[in-house]
Amino acid sequence: MRPRFRSSPTGRLSRNTWATGALAALLTLAMASPAAPRGAGQAAPPTASYEVSGPRTAAQRTAVAATGASVDAVRPRSVTITADGAQAERIRRMGYRVTRLPGPPDRSDGSDDKARSPFDFPPGDEQYHTYAEATAEIDADIAAHPSLMSKQVIGKSYEGRDIVAVRVANDAVRTAAAKPEVLFTHHQHAREHLTVEMALYLLKEFGTEYGTDPRVTKLIDSRVIWIVPDVNPDGGEYDIATGTYRSWRKNRQPNAGSNNRGTDLNRNWDYKWGCCGGSSGSTGSETYRGSGPASAPEVKVVADFVRSRVVDGKQRIKAAIDFHTYSELVLWPFGWTYSDTAPGMTQDDRDAFAAVGKSMAASNGYTPEQSSDLYITDGSIDDWLWGNQKVFAYTFEMYPDASGTGGGFYPPGSVIDRETARNREAVLQLLENADCMYRSIGKEQQYCSGSAS
Template sequence: MRPSLPHPRKNIGRWATAALAATLSLAFAAPASSGGEEHSARSYEVTGPRTAAQRTAVAATGASVDAVRGGSVVITASRDQADRVRGMGYTVRALPGPPDRDDGRTATPFDFPPADANYHNYKEAMAEIDADVAAHPSLMSKQVIGKSHEGRDIIAVKITNSAKGAAPGGAAKPEVLFTHHQHAREHLTVEMALYLLKEFGSQYGKDARVTKMLDSRVIWVVPDVNPDGGEYDVATGTYRGWRKNRQPNSGSSSRGTDLNRNWNFKWGCCGGSSGSTGSETYRGAAPESAPEVKVVADFVRSRVVDGRQQIKAAIDFHTYSELVLWPFGWTYDDTAPGMTRDDRDTFAAIGKSMAASNGYTPEQSSDLYITDGSIDDWLWGTQKVFAYTFEMYPDASGSGGGFYPPDEVIARETARNREAVLQLLEAADCPYRAIGKEGQYCA
């Protein structure tokens, strides 16, 4: 479990705001290098940042903050960005690159290293999904909802017992969305999607809770939001540490947009993303400029029926740090325009309950550092979907392999989220029940 951290967003105060402004001015003093190399970034541990404001200033260099520890953070950064973090007075130590898992065997292009062969590349994942859909035609159907930049299918799998029509009282079934793999190197999240399909298909009619949820909910699983980036990450048969998508950036040799900074809510508003194409957190030329983001956003908007969004709750799966996060990411405040105290308390109550089931740490996203243009903020801010981010195994120490845990942990770490997923499905018809206000909000 990650050590508990101070939460400076509570009454941050004038002195903290001034300190943040001063540090941000240093962070933005020079533009991050756009980089002539395809991927010149590497991992560093930065010792010293302890508050959300300090971590936000580190991220403002254009580095991605990958894990938050008690008195340090792990970042992915170019040499230029790492030097700028050193200029803030912090100790910056280079970390080893991605693990070598060839296991003494020859690597196969566009596949995982031989020792991690139980991970699924894009082709294998799509075949697995097709087999699940074919095995459970009364429960599952697959839709191609759009294409990635390089033309790969982005799919959504619909899971429900269609023979069971409307919810009690004739209302439409509440819908729940699970998205995976916005960041290319976070391959365990695709395995999470495959686990959900297997679990829902195999346990329907056997497990009472699963059966009830498939009878009374519509579940959408988007297994791979960033297929191009994922394929690029293993294109050599080894790990490259790639994060973004693969679209070119006009006027730059640096490719890729950070998909989870490209959503059209508070995009680029608050120092929680980068305008530099070479940054790991490059927000893109405009909101939804990444085709993969627009595909999923259009799909979510298509679920507005008669003026009402049918998707009520969501989880976006990432790695790593073992966290359950909720909005907002763009502000340190608990409440803000579009987020009432009851909304916040509902998010926290459900989030803490899910975290109690999987052993993750629950907190508001901005307790870590500011992010803007993220999927959870967009889902809540524009669609009023109770949206969470799960940061999966390992914990923030990264001792379980960081972004590349060995394939031996797949079964354990995907099943670890079973109870949390069921809890969110059960809450979806009336999330405010978690704070005892179903009569006020769900009559």
């Protein structure tokens, strides 16, 4: 297991009085000589992937992100970012060594019979599912298991594609109390295609193992599972629209007064939106937070769906995982503050998050930590789910690890089966804990009397 990326115990930025001043100084440097705002008729310059050698603390990584670059992977003494040339130069002026990395992998063998096809994955990655192929796979699973699965269109993407939620439950089995519900969301960031495969794996696993695996059967009988396989279908289709990978991250909605398209969906949620230097106000940035909270239609669709699960004043969804790539991490809130506890997060809340998170990480070999141990983010889904709805929400950063070896955002299709199945145990653990997350810290009687099991 890789080391957690905190400062030393005697100088932890998240816990010491000099943290605020250090962060302020770094942010001031990061914002020095800012690029002029891009107005109408100006589009963001091309981006590339870079290795930035030198950042070691969460505050230093936050300062790198404050340039508008996205921090894609964190290592003890360096980070991988996606940035345009101006952002990369600003980071160099912060005193770091910035090295451009190769673009997305090309696994084609160059033969004529494997010509690149538009709106499809590049040759060599045919195992991945396009939006249409994933839709067909989902419909086939539902048709094969109609007593367990159903689908509802919960809204539309900016370009009009269906965003769906698949419900997995056995309504023939009654419980004394309302069944706890668990939400799995996938593909907020367009280039993270492995997450859609994770959703398809879960549907296949739940369908085929029900009635065969006693553990899966018990969970489907006693839980309501919601799977949203593709939060950002427009971005995903755009990423493969030329038959090669474009390294696209955001959605595809236009931005007023600019030719730059797209909002970073995972900076657009209506909790601590834009509060804390964890997103960008520039439309050309990889982490552009949008014109306002939930201004991205895809975010509003999922947020409205979550709010619809409030019944008789109580949120039925108790736990959630939002799947991303890459770095092999299990993360929990908050992202907007370095503090373990904050308004809306008690010590018991934090301890329950950590206990279940560490247990899940022990099962899949990921590294468990609070989101802000990496760097500050604001407007993220996990912070919103917990801060606004009191849902125990985690982010899983899937394969590969932070080194990026294995394809970075574009691992080969040959690893899909292995890397999705790798999370089976963690998913089952969350489902088992969902009725009372505080059981993990021995406080079930205090918090969960009368809960369903």
